[in-house]
Amino acid sequence: MIEVALAPLVAAMLGALAGAISVTIAFSLVIYGIARVGDMRRMGRTGAATAYGALGVVAGLAAVGIVAVGLLVVTSK
Amino acid sequence: MGSDLILVIVVGTALAFDFTNGFHDTANVVATSVSTRALSPRTAVAYASILNFVGAFISLAVAATIASDFVDQGAIDETVVFAGLIGAIIWNLLTWYFGLPSSSSHALIGGVVGATLVAAGTGAVNGTGLVDKLIVPALVAPVLAFAVAAMAIVAAYRIVGRLRPGPVSRGFRLGQVVSGGLLALSHGTNDAQKTMGVIALALVAHGDLAQGSDPPTWVIVSAASAISLGTYTGGWRIIRTMGSRIIKMDPAQGFAAQSAGAAAILAASHFGYPLSTTHTISGAVMGAGAAKRLSAVRWGVAGNIVAAWVLTLPASAAIGAAVYGVTQLFGSGVTGPLVVTAALLVTVGIALARRLTQGRAITAAEG
Numbered sequence: 001m002i003e004v005a006l007a008p009l010v011a012a013m014l015g016a017l018a019g020a021i022s023v024t025i026a027f028s029l030v031i032y033g034i035a036r037v038g039d040m041r042r043m044g045r046t047g048a049a050t051a052y053g054a055l056g057v058v059a060g061l062a063a064v065g066i067v068a069v070g071l072l073v074v075t076s077k
Numbered sequence: 078m079g080s081d082l083i084l085v086i087v088v089g090t091a092l093a094f095d096f097t098n099g100f101h102d103t104a105n106v107v108a109t110s111v112s113t114r115a116l117s118p119r120t121a122v123a124y125a126s127i128l129n130f131v132g133a134f135i136s137l138a139v140a141a142t143i144a145s146d147f148v149d150q151g152a153i154d155e156t157v158v159f160a161g162l163i164g165a166i167i168w169n170l171l172t173w174y175f176g177l178p179s180s181s182s183h184a185l186i187g188g189v190v191g192a193t194l195v196a197a198g199t200g201a202v203n204g205t206g207l208v209d210k211l212i213v214p215a216l217v218a219p220v221l222a223f224a225v226a227a228m229a230i231v232a233a234y235r236i237v238g239r240l241r242p243g244p245v246s247r248g249f250r251l252g253q254v255v256s257g258g259l260l261a262l263s264h265g266t267n268d269a270q271k272t273m274g275v276i277a278l279a280l281v282a283h284g285d286l287a288q289g290s291d292p293p294t295w296v297i298v299s300a301a302s303a304i305s306l307g308t309y310t311g312g313w314r315i316i317r318t319m320g321s322r323i324i325k326m327d328p329a330q331g332f333a334a335q336s337a338g339a340a341a342i343l344a345a346s347h348f349g350y351p352l353s354t355t356h357t358i359s360g361a362v363m364g365a366g367a368a369k370r371l372s373a374v375r376w377g378v379a380g381n382i383v384a385a386w387v388l389t390l391p392a393s394a395a396i397g398a399a400v401y402g403v404t405q406l407f408g409s410g411v412t413g414p415l416v417v418t419a420a421l422l423v424t425v426g427i428a429l430a431r432r433l434t435q436g437r438a439i440t441a442a443e444g
Binding site: 004005008009012015019027028032034036067074075077 | 136138205208209213214217221222224226229230236240241245249252255256259329332333336337339340341343344345346348350
């Protein structure tokens with residue numbers, strides 16, 4: 001009877017799922033933040049523009065962080 | 078001396094296989110970036126080639142799986158590895174000639190397993206390793222990439238769906254420079270390591286490498302160079318045909334598909350699963366397409382993947398076994414591998430010449 005080692009398979013599946021979806025969400029938030037900054041500036045709402053700008057920056061840092069962590073995990077033995 | 082010559086032939090054949098793998102897979106790696114105009118074809122191909130090379134250095138888990146988890150390293154010799162490689166090459170050439178779906182990765186493993194079965198019996202083949210590290214991941218990876226890409230694009234549309242399309246497309250095109258790079262990196266990681274694993278297997282059989290050791294640096298560098306060169310060379314063919322074969326998707330879908338494909342292949346590489354990168358990338362592209370509109374997906378591609386699953390392993394194993402049998406007709410020395418190599422080169426030359434002649438005849442008739 002052949003037994004499949006499920007733990008590494010499930011870990012690989014969850015890693016792929018978490019990595020791809022979180023990076024897509026983070027990058028979408030970067031685009032959303034940047035696009036809304038422009039809209040808010042045109043409407044003269046400086047406070048809201050700053051908040052959306054901050055959202056874009058934080059999401060950008062998160063996206064870079066997710067990619068970096070992913071690559072570090074893959075390169076580690 | 079004869080044994081040394083067989084090793085040289087095996088290493089040369091493995092690197093040639095690696096080159097054709099890169100050549101063949103350029104389209105999968107760069108098509109999404111090119112079709113959404115995130116990168117020009119020339120830039121995409123050069124970029125993918127460089128990242129293929131870099132990717133080959135970031136992990137050795139897949140090479141270790143190929144070298145030690147499928148066949149008993151102590152029970153085989155260089156001729157078995159040679160027969161397995163030739164079995165994979167013949168299967169790839171047959172499927173290319175007749176237009177059948179295939180997977181180079183599965184063909185490589187199938188060929189080596191088939192030759193091992195004939196040379197050393199069932200005891201030398203690790204059935205658990207095959208199911209655990211090859212068959213189950215082969216079934217899971219494309220489905221996983223499909224589901225992840227579909228979920229990712231749904232999440233992206235929820236966030237950016239009400240924004241003006243212009244800035245969104247420009248943003249995701251920029252993102253695709255990174256996601257496309259990660260896809261090329263992941264491709265180099267998984268596919269180049271298969272060649273490293275096969276060369277390591279031959280080095281163990283030859284007595285130049287201890288069982289369970291990592292491949293030497295020259296193996297890693299040469300496998301990385303071969304796949305990278307293949308990707309770059311294959312790119313020029315892709316540049317010419319890209320205009321008529323592009324996949325229709327928007328930059329957000331491209332970003333989601335590339336992220337899902339790269340994540341699935343990188344995660345698999347970390348755990349030492351040798352995947353069919355073509356199947357995984359195809360699954361991700363279909364998932365990103367299906368989430369927007371089911372009819373946008375070329376479901377025939379899914380059928381091709383299933384057919385490749387069913388056909389490739391047993392067929393390449395049978396050919397690998399037959400090639401080993403033929404080499405043994407000439408004794409256990411270098412004569413068998415030399416005769417098989419010469420016969421293969423002549424056959425490929427004739428097939429290419431016939432293809433070219435038929436092509437000219439068709440062109441003349443159409444003209």
